[in-house]
Amino acid sequence: MACSLLERQLTAQAEAFEREGGFTERLYRTRTRTQNRTRP
Incomplete structure (x- = not known):
């Protein structure tokens, strides 16, 4: 049971990583969006 759940979790994480x-990429996107909103 635990192995099955772990495999499902790893699969979901791999798909999220690809998507x-x-x-670092998500952090860069967040920083860029925040900077663009605060600039006059």
């Missing part, structure tokens, strides 16, 4: 990118 959304890694931590």
